[in-house]
Amino acid sequence: PxxxxxxxxxxxxxxxxxxxxxxxxxxxxxxxxxxxxxxxxxxxxxxxxxxxxxxxxxxxxxxxxxxxxxxxxxxxMAACKAMADAGHGVEGSTMVTAMARNGTDFGIRVSGLGERWFTAPAQIPDGLYFPGFSSEDANADIGDSTITETAGIGGFAMASAPAIVSFVSGTPQDALNATLEMYEITIAEHSHFTIPPLDFRGTPTGIDFRKVVELGIAPRVNTGIAHKEPGVGQVGAGLVRPPMAIFEQALMAYAETYNL
Amino acid sequence: PxxxxxxxxxxxxxxxxxxxxxxxxxxxxxxxxxxxxxxxxxxxxxxxxxxxxxxxxxxxxxxxxxxxxxxxxxxxMAACKAMADAGHGVEGSTMVTAMARNGTDFGIRVSGLGERWFTAPAQIPDGLYFPGFSSEDANADIGDSTITETAGIGGFAMASAPAIVSFVSGTPQDALNATLEMYEITIAEHSHFTIPPLDFRGTPTGIDFRKVVELGIAPRVNTGIAHKEPGVGQVGAGLVRPPMAIFEQALMAYAETYNL
Structure with a gap:
């Protein structure tokens, strides 16, 4: 209050x-x-x-x-949700406007495909565990915070945050590479969010599910790792990717919807 | 209060x-x-x-x-002064333990050469000016904040701060190069101050005046730029280097002091 x-x-x-x-x-x-x-x-x-x-x-x-x-x-997260929702419901658009996980499934929504969710079983994140915990304790990927990656930050802006590797594992070069890879599957470079080490290039923004399927590159998501028993809470942090199946489902649904 | x-x-x-x-x-x-x-x-x-x-x-x-x-x-600045002073007064040491400017001269002290200052006329910094001001308005380099570079941060840690170039001019690559150059004239890599984009390498720390003279590389200093009329205050920010003459003076004094 x-x-x-x-x-x-x-x-x-x-x-x-x-x-x-x-x-x-x-x-x-x-x-x-x-x-x-x-x-x-x-x-x-x-x-x-x-x-x-x-x-x-x-x-x-x-x-x-x-x-x-x-x-x-x-x-x-609320701000990213507002930004992503602003791009939802554009006819013909192949941009992903939401990504979320409920601990069981990973789901996405696509701008040009209405309110439908495309889902498949969520994976176990790969990362560093707090002392006393290991991947044995991890629940499948969970949470709504993937809206940050949907809006062009988080795992997509790793190049801005070389020091993060001490928390999510990897090297500063991996952090640069993560962002560079995401340019392959996105539609635009952000006009407000820029990355100093890449000469102030805009962050890769707006996942195009067609590029994901064509290149076989799933989005990178930074995430906390939750314990599989309720009440324990966060036990680590790491990286995860959504299952490719949901982007393939979106492609099929798109072809159907638009009679391609 | x-x-x-x-x-x-x-x-x-x-x-x-x-x-x-x-x-x-x-x-x-x-x-x-x-x-x-x-x-x-x-x-x-x-x-x-x-x-x-x-x-x-x-x-x-x-x-x-x-x-x-x-x-x-x-x-x-106070903390850096304490760190630098801790290294002062070591017999035979060629490490610079203070750098300061009074708007007229640039001076240094050396660990193994007692309380003596080596001075020469200060230069005009090279940088970006606040709107309405230009290098015409600039006073010669002034201030005690160069104690930060003496202690291994500031201009020596530019690689940590790619976004600074919008304030002091240059590109993020220049910022990386600035730090890499300073490794050439320093004695150690800092064990507490590390640089994520350089794989957490320690900052270049402890200027050796012999290396400065031998390589012809003067230390890089980040600085505010003061107006030449009293009372106006800061009119810009940029980069400056101390005059080579003071390191040459230190070399002569060292040879004399230690009968080399």
């Missing part, structure tokens, strides 16, 4: 601008939101002081926001 | 650890301290709430700290 009051105590926060800045500060906007969360704290700190509430509570909220390197992820 | 009370309201802040983290977030620690300043805000925000003071004042201080992308530079 204190946070809600603080958010209402000022103008709206431009999350797209915040993300653009965070991508210049070593974030990729999904698994690494260190800079974004601090930028969020910066927007909120002076507002929190203004709210009528107990000082001890304000202190606790500020300490929590500062210590949580993913505090901005939920607003970021 | 509010800030002083906030600083006293908790443990000391480990600026070396803060810098190490900021170098993984696109800072080089001298001209670009965006991430470092936000990390500083994160340490201070909840402490500021705790201090007994007017809420309106707290709000103002938090907004100022958040809006000032260089708010941590002064503590960083």
């Amino acid at each position: 204190l946070l809600a009051a603080a958010l209402e105590a000022g103008e709206g926060i431009d999350i797209r601008a915040l993300l653009a800045e965070a991508l210049h500060m070593g974030d990729e906007g999904h698994n690494r939101n260190k800079a974004g969360s601090l930028l969020y704290l910066r927007h909120l700190a002076h507002r929190i002081v203004k709210v009528k509430a107990d000082d001890a509570l304000k202190e606790k909220v500020l300490a929590f926001l500062g210590d949580n390197a993913l505090s901005v992820l939920n607003p970021v | 509010l800030l002083a009370a906030a600083l006293e309201a908790g443990e000391g802040i480990d600026i070396r650890a803060l810098l190490a983290e900021a170098l993984h977030m696109g800072d080089e620690g001298h001209n670009r301290n965006k991430a470092g300043s936000l990390l500083y805000l994160r340490h201070l925000a909840h402490r500021i709430v705790k201090v007994k003071a007017d809420d309106a004042l707290k709000e103002k201080v938090l907004a100022f700290l958040g809006d000032n992308a260089l708010s941590v530079l002064n503590p960083v």
Whole structure:
């Protein structure tokens, strides 16, 4: 409630601008939101002081926001959802406008194919586990945060975040290569989200399911790894790709819908 | 005074650890301290709430700290000074332990050559000017912040901060090259300050004046540019190098001191 009051105590926060800045500060906007969360704290700190509430509570909220390197992820997901939805429902469009997993299946929606979901069993992510956990404990890929990759950040913006490899495994060169590979299956380069190490090239944005199927390159997704027992929570972080089958399904449905 | 009370309201802040983290977030620690300043805000925000003071004042201080992308530079300079001084006064050492400019001269001190300063006229930095100003307005290079380069960050850590080129001019490749060049004239690679795009290689640290003279490569310094009239303040930011003459002077003095 204190946070809600603080958010209402000022103008709206431009999350797209915040993300653009965070991508210049070593974030990729999904698994690494260190800079974004601090930028969020910066927007909120002076507002929190203004709210009528107990000082001890304000202190606790500020300490929590500062210590949580993913505090901005939920607003970021909402912003990415708004961006992706803006591209949904365009007749004939082959762009993927949503990717999500429920712990059992991985599903996508396509702009030109209405409300239909294309789904197939989700995979186990490949990554680093917190001490005491291993892939034995991992649930199949889960969560809605893949909306970040759908909108052109996260796994698609790895080149912005060389330091992330200490969290999701790999080398800084792998991070560069991940972004370069995603240019192969996307429609555009983002005009707001740019990558300094690639000479400020825009992030690869807008997955075209035809390119995915043609090239056999599935999108790269950065993700947290959840324990398979409820209540345990996150046990690691890593990389995963959606099953190719869902893009093939989309291709078949597209051919049917548009009589190709 | 509010800030002083906030600083006293908790443990000391480990600026070396803060810098190490900021170098993984696109800072080089001298001209670009965006991430470092936000990390500083994160340490201070909840402490500021705790201090007994007017809420309106707290709000103002938090907004100022958040809006000032260089708010941590002064503590960083103090920390770098402490690190560099720790290496001063070692008999026979050819390491530069201080670099500073007073707007007229550029001076250095050397670990094995006592309290003596080697000085020569300072140059005009090469860089980008704020709107309405040009190199006509620039004073000769000024300030003590070159202690950051002396300690292995700033111009020496450019490879960590590809986004800085929009502020100091150049391309991200220039930023990488700047750091690579500095390995030529330094003694060690920093064990705490590492550079993700160079596979977490330590920053080039500890200028050896012999290497500077032998290779003809002067240290690279990132700097603000001050107006030549007092009171106007900063009019731009850019790159500068100290005059070669001061390293040659140091070499002569070293030969004399140690009877070489």
